[in-house]
Amino acid sequence: MRSLSKRSFLVSLVALPILAYAPLGTAAAGPVDDGARQFVQVLADRAVGVLQSKAPKPQRDQEFAQILNDGFDVRAIAQFCLSSYWNKATEQERQEYLKLFHDLIVQTYSARLGSVYHGEKLEIGPARPDGTQGVWVSSKILTTKPENEPIKIDWRVRQPSAKNYRIVDVVVTNVSMVITQRDDFVGILQRNGGNIPEFLGLLRDKVNKLQTS
Amino acid sequence: MTLAAGAFAGLLLAGCATPPKDPEARQAYNEANDPIEPTNRTIFDFNQAFDRNLLKPAAQGYRDTVPDGMRASVRNVLQTLRAPVTFGNELLQGDFSRAAETFMRLGVNLVLGFGGLFDVAGKYGMQRYEEDFGQTLAVWGFHEGPYLMLPIFGPSNVRDGIGLAADSFADPLGYFVPFAASAGRSALEGVDKRAEVIEPLDEIERTSVDFYATLRSLYRQRRNDEINNGQPGMNLPAPSISYDVIEEDKPAPPAATSPGTNPSPTTPAPSSPSSGMPSS
Numbered sequence: 001m002r003s004l005s006k007r008s009f010l011v012s013l014v015a016l017p018i019l020a021y022a023p024l025g026t027a028a029a030g031p032v033d034d035g036a037r038q039f040v041q042v043l044a045d046r047a048v049g050v051l052q053s054k055a056p057k058p059q060r061d062q063e064f065a066q067i068l069n070d071g072f073d074v075r076a077i078a079q080f081c082l083s084s085y086w087n088k089a090t091e092q093e094r095q096e097y098l099k100l101f102h103d104l105i106v107q108t109y110s111a112r113l114g115s116v117y118h119g120e121k122l123e124i125g126p127a128r129p130d131g132t133q134g135v136w137v138s139s140k141i142l143t144t145k146p147e148n149e150p151i152k153i154d155w156r157v158r159q160p161s162a163k164n165y166r167i168v169d170v171v172v173t174n175v176s177m178v179i180t181q182r183d184d185f186v187g188i189l190q191r192n193g194g195n196i197p198e199f200l201g202l203l204r205d206k207v208n209k210l211q212t213s
Numbered sequence: 214m215t216l217a218a219g220a221f222a223g224l225l226l227a228g229c230a231t232p233p234k235d236p237e238a239r240q241a242y243n244e245a246n247d248p249i250e251p252t253n254r255t256i257f258d259f260n261q262a263f264d265r266n267l268l269k270p271a272a273q274g275y276r277d278t279v280p281d282g283m284r285a286s287v288r289n290v291l292q293t294l295r296a297p298v299t300f301g302n303e304l305l306q307g308d309f310s311r312a313a314e315t316f317m318r319l320g321v322n323l324v325l326g327f328g329g330l331f332d333v334a335g336k337y338g339m340q341r342y343e344e345d346f347g348q349t350l351a352v353w354g355f356h357e358g359p360y361l362m363l364p365i366f367g368p369s370n371v372r373d374g375i376g377l378a379a380d381s382f383a384d385p386l387g388y389f390v391p392f393a394a395s396a397g398r399s400a401l402e403g404v405d406k407r408a409e410v411i412e413p414l415d416e417i418e419r420t421s422v423d424f425y426a427t428l429r430s431l432y433r434q435r436r437n438d439e440i441n442n443g444q445p446g447m448n449l450p451a452p453s454i455s456y457d458v459i460e461e462d463k464p465a466p467p468a469a470t471s472p473g474t475n476p477s478p479t480t481p482a483p484s485s486p487s488s489g490m491p492s493s
Contacts, residue, residue, distance in 0.1 A: 073454050080452035084237040108420040112413075133451070154445070158454045168452045174438035176449050180430045183245075187426020190241035191250075193233070206422050213419075 033127040033135055036157040039165040040137045043071040044122045051117045057110075061211075064110045065102070073158065073166040074102055080168075081182040085189050089196050097196075100203045105181075107210035118144055122153075134158040134168075246360055246370075247429065253362035257425050260367060264407075272407035284405070286330045291402055292341065293322055293329030298380050302344035306352045311342055343439075346383070347376025351440040360429055365403075368432035 050063045068074060078101040079086050089097065125138035135157050140150040156169035169178040185199070192198050230250045233239050247253060275284070296319040303312035318334040318341065326333040335341065350372050351357070358371025366377065381387065387395055421427035 073452065075455040076452040079455065080450075084240060088237060104420075111420065112416050130451075131448070136445075152443070156451060160454055166454060168454060169449070171445075171449070173435075174441070174443070174445060175431060175434040178452060179434065179449065180427060183430030184421050184423050184427045186241045187245065187423040187429070190233070190238055190245060194235060194238055202422055206420075210420065 033137075036135045036159070036165055037124050037127050037137050039071075040139065040155045040157065040167070041122075041124045043067060043167075044124075044139070047113065048117075048122070051113060052119075060114070061106055061110050065106045068102070068106060068109075071165075071167050073160075073168050074098075074105070076166075076168055077105075077178055077181075078102070080178060081185050083182055083186050083189075085186070085194060085196060085199075088194060093196050093200065096200055097203070100200065100207055103207045103211070104203065107207065111210070120144060123150075127157075130156060245426070245429065246357070248359050249361075253360065254425055256362040256364055259364060260362065263365060268403065268407050269411065271404050272411060275404050276408040276411070284408075285332075287401065288405055289322070289326070289332045290329045291398070291405060292332075292343075293319065293326075294386060294398065295343065297385050298383065299342055299344045301383060302346055302349045302380075303342070305346075305349045306344065311344075314339060315342055342442075345373075345376050346379040347373035347436070348440050350376055351436075357433070357436070360433075368428055370433075370436075373436065 046067050047064075050060055050067070053060070053063075055063070075098060078098050081101065082089065082097065086094070121142045123140045123142055125140060127135045127137045130136050137155040137157055139153045139155065141153060142150050152173050154171040154174075155167055156171065158166050158168055160166055169176055171177070185203075188199050188202060189196070230242075230248060232242055232248075279287075296315055300312055300315045300319070303309075303315055318339045321334040321337070321339065322329050322332060325331075332341075355372050357373070361369045361371060361374050363369045363374060363377075369377065417427060417431075418424050
């Protein structure tokens with residue numbers, strides 16, 4: 001059944017050099033992409049370190065906040081998640097929102113990752129250009145059970161300056177975390193007629209509940 | 214029956230949200246594509262109660278009492294039973310190579326895997342696919358239509374709701390086994406799937422501000438992924454990088470380190486960071 005016919009042997013002869021060349025092709029895209037890949041790797045290692053440390057919740061939250069601030073453009077993501085309502089918010093509302101957003105993300109991912117992490121490994125794959133704006137760094141989570149398929153995670157990376165990288169979205173099996181968050185917020189604002197103070201109240205309640213639980 | 218249908222139609226009409234006039238709200242309304250949201254939310258509340266009282270406890274009990282190996286076998290059988298529907302839809306989508314794989318896989322598991330109890334094909338590295346008529350309609354170019362919350366079945370839309378009905382009518386097994394057996398199979402499928410997502414769903418509910426809207430977003434994105442067979446599909450909108458970061462980075466002005474890099478700190482536009490990333 002798996003015997004190699006003459007034809008498929010020939011095909012592989014042709015295909016192999018191409019396959020062997022392909023990684024070189026992407027590597028030739030420059031040290032920038034490798035920089036982005038390394039950046040994601042370092043950040044992921046730090047996150048795994050926090051997950052494995054089994055530190056008490058306040059300390060873990062604080063370490064997560066640090067990773068978030070070092071690796072993500074939180075302000076850009078926050079603004080995106082408020083969609084066009086950002087333009088309607090007053091400066092004071094924006095400031096409160098940015099703070100609440102930051103706390104919500106820390107609480108959400110500190111808990112989500114903590115509840116599902118069982119020693120899985122993250123394998124960083126190739127990077128591909130994201131239009132002209134930056135790169136996607138691909139990666140896979142290899143689950144501890146061999147029968148489970150690896151989970152595909154794509155990191156949307158921007159490079160605001162030569163030595164600086166920032167993640168603007170994390171896409172898990174083609175589901176964007178940023179778009180999901182935006183749709184959560186906009187769902188409320190669209191229903192309450194764009195009442196931003198009421199929305200901030202709900203957000204505040206949520207954050208308080210998550211911080212104390 | 215007609216009474217129920219009439220009542221349902223009445224509920225739909227009563228539950229229509231009026232499109233907002235304000236442009237921001239209007240845009241959000243269009244993007245949500247959920248014109249019968251009030252009705253959908255009522256059904257969602259019912260589904261939540263159903264889940265809390267019946268489905269989730271059943272899934273929890275199933276996971277706690279039935280050993281891993283046995284649950285794997287149950288899932289293998291359920292997936293084998295689904296293969297004819299997947300095969301038919303792959304043919305309809307014109308994806309003949311996948312259809313051939315699904316057919317081979319079914320044969321191998323039926324013969325060598327004792328009627329589908331063991332996933333022998335998987336051990337030989339044969340991939341398992343799942344297709345349904347909603348995906349086929351999407352491949353044919355049908356739009357998803359308004360979002361629908363189906364009782365018991367959960368998130369859907371007009372296209373996928375039609376697909377769900379079509380699949381259940383077209384499933385050849387439905388004609389060979391009594392209704393009770395089909396119903397039992399569906400129930401088991403539901404419990405098995407629910408058991409897989411107990412913790413993730415709890416977490417999403419706990420951390421989302423609007424659980425209904427979050428699920429609507431997740432459903433839409435997951436379906437697009439399934440329709441595109443895991444290929445990164447559309448160009449997702451992205452946050453435009455804020456220029457705070459660039460200002461923070463003043464000690465290492467990018468213009469000095471690499472040629473052609475000139476991010477102007479006054480433009481937060483998405484194009485500004487690209488200049489820092491030469492493409493060749």
